[in-house]
Amino acid sequence: MPECYARSCKLSARPGQLTISCAVPVSAAWPLQMVETDGGIRAVDWVWCDAASGRAGAMVPLPADTQSVRGRGIEVIIAANWKMNPPLADAAALAVAYAADSFDGVTRILFPPAPYLVQMGVRLDGTDMLVGGQDCHHNASGAHTGDVAAGMLADCGARVVLLGHSERRADHGEDDALVATKAAAALSAGLDVMICVGETLDQREAGSAEAVVTVQLEGSVPAGIDASRLMLAYEPVWAIGTGKVAGVEEIAAMHAAIQQWLAKRDLASVPILYGGSVKPGNADAIFGVPDVGGALVGGASLKAEDFNGICSAGARAAAARS
Ligand code: PEP
Numbered sequence: 390m391p392e393c394y395a396r397s398c399k400l401s402a403r404p405g406q407l408t409i410s411c412a413v414p415v416s417a418a419w420p421l422q423m424v425e426t427d428g429g430i431r432a433v434d435w436v437w438c439d440a441a442s443g444r445a446g447a448m449v450p451l452p453a454d455t456q457s458v459r460g461r462g463i464e465v466i467i468a469a470n471w472k473m474n475p476p477l478a479d480a481a482a483l484a485v486a487y488a489a490d491s492f493d494g495v496t497r498i499l500f501p502p503a504p505y506l507v508q509m510g511v512r513l514d515g516t517d518m519l520v521g522g523q524d525c526h527h528n529a530s531g532a533h534t535g536d537v538a539a540g541m542l543a544d545c546g547a548r549v550v551l552l553g554h555s556e557r558r559a560d561h562g563e564d565d566a567l568v569a570t571k572a573a574a575a576l577s578a579g580l581d582v583m584i585c586v587g588e589t590l591d592q593r594e595a596g597s598a599e600a601v602v603t604v605q606l607e608g609s610v611p612a613g614i615d616a617s618r619l620m621l622a623y624e625p626v627w628a629i630g631t632g633k634v635a636g637v638e639e640i641a642a643m644h645a646a647i648q649q650w651l652a653k654r655d656l657a658s659v660p661i662l663y664g665g666s667v668k669p670g671n672a673d674a675i676f677g678v679p680d681v682g683g684a685l686v687g688g689a690s691l692k693a694e695d696f697n698g699i700c701s702a703g704a705r706a707a708a709a710r711s
Pocket of ligand 1: 687
């Protein structure tokens with residue numbers, strides 16, 4: 390008999406009441422209206438079954454959680470940005486692998502493709518790993534084909550949204566003003582925001598990296614934002630997906646400059662994550678840099694072993710700081 394895997398659900402599958410067949414493919418998940426649970430007949434949004442493990446779970450609507458992602462006294466934030474990867478079957482297996490581990494002093498965030506938010510959310514329910522959106526529209530609703538509103542992300546279990554990633558700035562022409570408007574929309578929908586900034590190689594070689602990042606901060610971070618709702622990610626564009634990592638001195642200088650910018654705006658408690666080819670082999674050195682509050686991880690988050698290696702480094706850094 391499949392066992393309930395979702396903390397938020399009292400589902401217990403019994404023959405004749407809810408049939409969850411483990412003959413379905415791994416990662417099957419489908420909408421279901423009503424099931425009988427220990428607490429009586431309840432509406433559930435999704436139920437899923439993992440044929441390999443025999444585990445099943447369901448997601449029931451939860452009251453909006455307005456607590457900040459960072460309201461748990463954590464020291465290091467490690468976020469997985471899956472971008473437009475991987476296919477659902479691999480994504481489900483990866484989330485189950487993530488769910489098997491936890492790391493002291495580390496809060497993990499998963500940014501899956503938007504259509505997978507619910508499926509990944511149920512697999513991570515009850516763990517320290519939260520889910521978030523990779524982007525949102527700046528309006529709450531309307532005629533915006535293909536876009537997703539922040540409130541819709543929240544309805545799907547997202548607690549945070551990534552904004553201003555350099556791939557969105559490059560692929561979709563998003564500028565700082567738009568990022569700020571999206572951030573305001575996300576905050577209104579109850580989401581925390583993680584805003585990305587970072588210079589190109591040309592800008593760094595021209596000696597203008599700090600000036601570029603300062604302009605991005607000025608334009609992208611909404612004035613008067615509550616510090617507990619904001620995270621920043623410094624991601625040098627030339628280090629993203631290239632295998633090139635900024636040197637610890639470059640990271641230290643930029644994070645110190647960002648920290649100074651934050652302090653002047655009463656935002657000194659905002660964590661600054663580093664992103665750009667973070668791997669298990671360089672994570673300890675990066676987390677050892679002052680003012681690095683965690684990592685935003687792309688490629689290495691697609692392998693559980695690599696992501697876990699980075700999280701282990703995060704736990705070591707958290708222990709050293711406490
Ligand atoms: C990213 O996409 O935010 C990122 C840092 O990617 P990667 O780790 O692959 O460089």
